[in-house]
Amino acid sequence: MSTLSPVLSRLDADFDNSLDRLFSLLRLKSISTDPAFKADCRSAAEWLVADLKTIGFDASVRDTPGHPMVVAHHDGPTGSPHLLFYGHYDVQPVDPLNLWHDDPFDPKVKELEPGRKVITGRGSADDKGQLMTFVETCRAWKVVHGSLPCRITILFEGEEESGSPSLKPFLEANAAELKADFALVCDTGMWDQETPAITVGLRGLVGEEVVVKAANRDLHSGEFGGAAANPVRILAKVLADIHDDTGRITIPGFYDGVEETPTQILKAWQGLGETAETFLGPIGLSVPAGEQGRSVLELVWARPTAEFNGISGGYTGKGFKTVIAAEAFAKVSFRLVHKQDPAKIREAFRAFVHERIPGDCSVEFHPHGGSPAIQLSYDSPFLIKAQTALTDEWNKPAVMIAAGGSIPVVGDFQTYLGMGSLLVGFGLSDDRIHSPNEKYELASFHKGQRSWARILDALTR
């Protein structure tokens, strides 16, 4: 109470100034994927370094083959944990520009409805607004106490929206400098406008392109149909065999390492009120397509999948061509959970396919990425502390959620720095990240700052 309360007061008092600082950062057009904005990306990195220096961080712009990283260090009391905070300063492109109601790089505060204000502009939610919540907390803490509650390293990336090509090499090359006790990653969302959330599970991914080859050339289906192998038919059979009638995946060994989600977590998810109707209704569907007898949230958060992301073979233009293709391919991906091993899944899939290829045909595989799932232990002490801190700030129990997709940096921290991550963020699903008219709730920016103050306090007490 003695340390936290004045920090919260300071954040409240300085909020308008924090908004001005965020607007300065939002005005910088740091679109990482478009080479035309290379200098703008560097400007954003330099802006952050200058700002962090005013707080007392030892901050620097660090060159990479792509856009630079920002790395900043600040000492903390002896014996305190060492935390690494991660965010990214680059943003998505803004086209189609004509769909924006305002200049994407001229941020504003707008009132959406009485009592609900938002910050508009590209990067407001993804991820400049989010990363600045933490920076403001550090600033306030330093102003109030003359110090930070623990040793803090900050890493801001400038290529998150363009595939993070420099991240892995940078982590490897600077592992000793960047390794902390654990990471705070602020690039996720709340459950809804009132309910804070910690993302404790992220599904992993194995991608495979499978190419089935039959005859040495395309054939006329009149001349050869009925005698010659058809790779589309073989591929369809392979894909159809992957799921049984209950939606379960039939590849031997596929479920090795998959754990059942604790009953109390399933119950908590049930309490969120998401149903097949609310989840699938907006996309025009109503029947969950995965394993029978599990809720949609369990299906997308805690169960592995096999999905067919693309398929092609033979004639696919307008009209008709009576051809038997020489080859056909499919792009198949598996979402992994818990301790499923990407390498073993890949091998099991390939063996499964090989068994189904006729003797005179062949198959080729092209791997596309492989990363294990991230799953925090539901009872880890720092998770419980963070949950309590968020609950205190938002006056509503913070929920432990999962995400169906992956956030690669979390896996990279685990792989290259041997470091777990705590994923806390204040985005909402209607923030329109990557789309025109991106926004960030003013409440997210304000209470996000206060949330970090409470979390830092809880983690260091």
Add this chain to the structure above:
Amino acid sequence: MSTLSPVLSRLDADFDNSLDRLFSLLRLKSISTDPAFKADCRSAAEWLVADLKTIGFDASVRDTPGHPMVVAHHDGPTGSPHLLFYGHYDVQPVDPLNLWHDDPFDPKVKELEPGRKVITGRGSADDKGQLMTFVETCRAWKVVHGSLPCRITILFEGEEESGSPSLKPFLEANAAELKADFALVCDTGMWDQETPAITVGLRGLVGEEVVVKAANRDLHSGEFGGAAANPVRILAKVLADIHDDTGRITIPGFYDGVEETPTQILKAWQGLGETAETFLGPIGLSVPAGEQGRSVLELVWARPTAEFNGISGGYTGKGFKTVIAAEAFAKVSFRLVHKQDPAKIREAFRAFVHERIPGDCSVEFHPHGGSPAIQLSYDSPFLIKAQTALTDEWNKPAVMIAAGGSIPVVGDFQTYLGMGSLLVGFGLSDDRIHSPNEKYELASFHKGQRSWARILDALTR
């Protein structure tokens, strides 16, 4: 003997002149698909009319919305049958021109190997060389006997290589004039260089494009994978269900109207020496993919099929995209035999697919053509007569073969003129029709003329 022998002698004596006439026709660039050669097509039609008039035919160029038809009539003795002979004077385009050893429109006689001469040039085999075998027979018969052995109508089409758009309306509009007892169609081949053949079966075709629709937009497979229906998965399951493990098609009612091929015909096909190795080896395959326990010739000549000619859905470009497509489609075709009904097959297929579409997804069908199979009765008298005539000319038993693909004009004669067809031709599988360096065996042109003389003699005695 009295009528036939002098005709054969005349054909032998006049062979060089017949070759000159064929060369004149081959020099005309009657490429029907390319509007640049419109005048050349008409020139070919006019050349044929002029030539037929010299024989005594009442011949005329008949306009259509596309390239003209040639129709010619010649009376025969009272009580003789009325035969319609069909061929086409148009040819395929010649590109890539650089692959031709000679000018495609400057025909030559070349010696391929000692004792084996061929006529080179576009259209030599498909179909100018073939149709002129019959014209020369008529000419020789007329010279020798002053008459023809029966009433003969000739129909030469100029759009066979570009989809025959004018054929059906022309047959309908001129049915009374064109209807004969049966048709002689000269656009097929021999079994091999020594073995003459009559094509007695042509498979029919039903084409369907099936589009499976799931969500109302493409989805991210991380966000929705495991919960949302995937149209590629649904489509793969539908296609995989169409064949059972023995290669048999499982669509209810599919085999209605399919007859077993007579044992003596199967035995004759066996005698041709075609095996899975000889048939599939050249295309790099070895295992017959159709119904188990049937020879490759039976599979492509006398059994129906379901083939998947094209499939597409989701991301099919380079690399990977973790998308769940909103829809996926396949182009499916069925080759029909004997008395299978195209309309019933289409309905049965659609019902089969509908049964496999989840309740929250939908399916659309787009029909692409439907034609029944053509099957001559193996014991029809005119077939037996023609077989004997060919056997006499080639000194080798003529075989009754089938073709896996369709020859639309044969179905059209049946539909619009209620007239069966006898398919006799002298092409070889290595004639490179539709490709550079098309050729026609000099022996085919010579013995083809003599074959028609023997067939006309046999059919009119």
